[in-house]
Amino acid sequence: MSRARNADFHVAGKSLAWSARDRADLLTQAQTRDFDLVILGGGITGAGIAREAALRGISFLLVDKGDFAVGTSSRSSKLVHGGLRYLPQGDVGLVRESVMERNWLQRALPHLVRPLAFHYCAFKGSKDTPLMVRLGLTAYDLLSNAFDRFKSPGRHRFLKPDQMAKREPAFCREGLQLAGVYFDTSTDDARLTLETIKEARDLSGGRSVALNYVEAERIRVEAGRVSTVDLVDREGGSRFSVRASCVANATGVWSSETLARAGQEDHRLRPSKGVHVVVPRARIGHHDAFALRRPDDRFVFVLPRGEVSLIGTTDEDYHGPLDDPHCTQAECDYLLDTVNAYFPEARLGTADILSTYAGLRPLVFEEGSPSDNSRQHLIQDPGTGLVSITGGKLTTFRPMAWELLSLCSKRGYLRRLGWRERRRSFSMRRYKVGLSWEAFEAITRDLGMEGALPEATRRYLHQKYGQGAVGILREAKRAPELGQPLMEGHPFCAAEVQHILAFEQAPHLIDVMARRTEMALVVSHRLQGDLATRVAPLLAAYYRWDASRTAEEVQTYLDHIRRTIFF
Incomplete structure (x- = not known):
């Protein structure tokens, strides 16, 4: 062998x-x-x-x-995180393992796993007292940084109500006693x-x-x-x-x-359903992420993602078809009502929703609610x-x-591993595609490509593709029309799609728009038909589809989008 x-x-x-x-x-x-x-x-x-x-x-x-x-794996909260909420459940070992993996992944894939500041707040009468917030965040960082060569993406700190009002003016002030700021990381799952x-x-x-x-x-x-x-x-x-x-x-x-x-x-196996809704970030008015406790003691995340915000998630037992779960009106209301309670001026409704998605967690069966499951x-x-x-x-x-x-x-199903290979940390090494922004910019300058695309587009491509973004940039310089936005206000371009088709095994339009990129996530469902008809010809030319096959691919994708929009 x-x-x-x-x-x-x-x-x-x-x-x-x-x-x-x-x-x-x-x-x-x-x-x-x-x-x-x-x-x-x-x-x-x-x-x-x-x-x-x-x-x-x-x-x-x-x-x-x-x-x-x-x-x-494409329907999570897009977080690589330790799981602060698991500490009160006594899952210290899981949290320790998770924060260590988070810290390593941030170094292994710096373009894709990026620091994200969270707020965890204590309100008068809440289960989260100021003491609990202080102890929780201190313990979280201690578990992250003690005896580990990879460290937390940032250190926690605490804000008084007036400091929080300056930092996040749209956030609820009534009853706020303390705001803790801690760090996890975001990703594209x-x-x-x-x-x-x-x-x-x-x-x-x-x-x-x-x-x-x-x-x-x-x-x-x-x-x-x-x-x-x-x-x-x-x-x-x-x-x-x-x-x-x-x-x-x-x-x-x-x-x-x-x-x-x-x-x-x-x-x-105990499948648990979690849903997310996506709205324009400006409608909420927040800067960083929030972990919001509901009256039923569950947490809802509000996560900034460029110009949009992800709101999620629910956690309910699921007994329906496994292949394609979707968000319901009740689940949507559950999430929007939570955000509206903490951001009084938001007044979010279904008309604000850009997209939704639902996923199933493969939990191991335990008694109690899915939220309490390990x-x-x-x-x-x-x-x-x-x-x-x-x-x-x-x-x-x-x-x-x-x-x-x-x-x-x-057990002898595979060959016996050598002593180095048996080590738990053997694979804790940098991904070859991993690339920092500073290194990416240095490469683009050395190749004379810094002017090939606007900085916002370069940042988007870097955050998505790391080393692979260099090749995309080169194509955009060779043929500037390939670097033009496919839709105004969004960074997607033909050079990106061509990279996906050559290097990422994407035989269908839905693969490109829903998973290789986040087109299905961040572009309003009202504009998906327009965007799909701009992306589909790129696949048609590459795969030599005829008009009938191209129309079928567009229809399949738009049928998927319609199933995610319940109103």
Whole structure:
């Protein structure tokens, strides 16, 4: 088993080509190669497992029945955070692990995981007293910084009511006793997933394959051990089988369905639904983020994201179809009413909503409400080589993946790991795509490209693509029309879309608009038809679609948008 890998895949800001135009070749590789590990599920957990494997020279085949990150991993609060609210629940170990991972990720992907200031406030008569706020934030930073080489993105401090009024004038003043300021980080969850898969592919030096829209129909277990996985390409309809002595089930809320295809049962999964609504940031008038406690003791986040604000989330048991949950009127009112109570002049209503999205958390079953459920993960290994992982958080995907891979090695499903590879911190290294703003600007100046696009657009591209933004900038300089905005007031451009099509395995319009970019999130639902008809021709030219196929792609995407808007 070779452990060689290609560590120098970036050339002028580009990773290995990974285009849906080459899908037939990738399918051939999946059918003809032998892989050490088959990973089912292309969310952040499956992506993390692939990266852990690639760093150790273990080849993998990763498949997802939909697009990468189509489920939970593109529908979170877009935070890499420790989970301050878990401290009162006594989950100190989880918080400690989470803040350590947050601190590392901020260094590993500085363009994508960025510091975000939060406010946590004490009001008269609230459960959050000034003493609790002081103790909570002090403990949070202590857990973050003690005995760790990576430190918190910022230090907490406390504001008196008059100081808070100057800092956040739109925020409620009545009854405010103390405001605590602390730091976590924001991210693009779908892009974090995608960049992790891309890095895993590149580190494998072409020995591994990752495919979206490929579904596991059956997992064959013979003589007590996994032997074969039967797959179907949902794009072309072809069926094929791959040999497998080790299969990682990282399908999240679909984990029980996946196990059923191996003849196994699992009743420990508890899907919980969380919804978010997006409104113009100016309608609320806040500068930084807020963690707001409701009368029912749940927290709602108000998160600045450029010119928009994310408001979320709910946390309710879910019993409906798993594939496409949506926000309801009652859930929307729950979130908007919370914000209106803390920002009296906002008076948000459904007319202010730009977009909504809903996701399902794959919680491990416990008694009590979903909000009280631990976010710890669970690994199940019946001894067959089919190992399942559920629960956990976006932030802790790396140690979750490490634990699964380590277990598979110990049980003999994978080769025995060397002493360095067994270390928990082995994969705690910088992503090759990671790039600071200062380094990015230095590169653009050296290449004479600082004037190719406005600074706001350059900042957007840097925050999305890191090293990859250099290649996008170069294309915009070569052909200035490719750098022109696709829609006024937004930074999306044709050069960005072309980069996605060449390097990010996006066969459909919805993949580009809902997950490779945040077009579906930050552009009003009222303008989505206009934007889609500007983006679709770029895919049509690249993939050589005819008019009928192009219209079908636009219709599919707009049908998705309509399902997210309930009013």
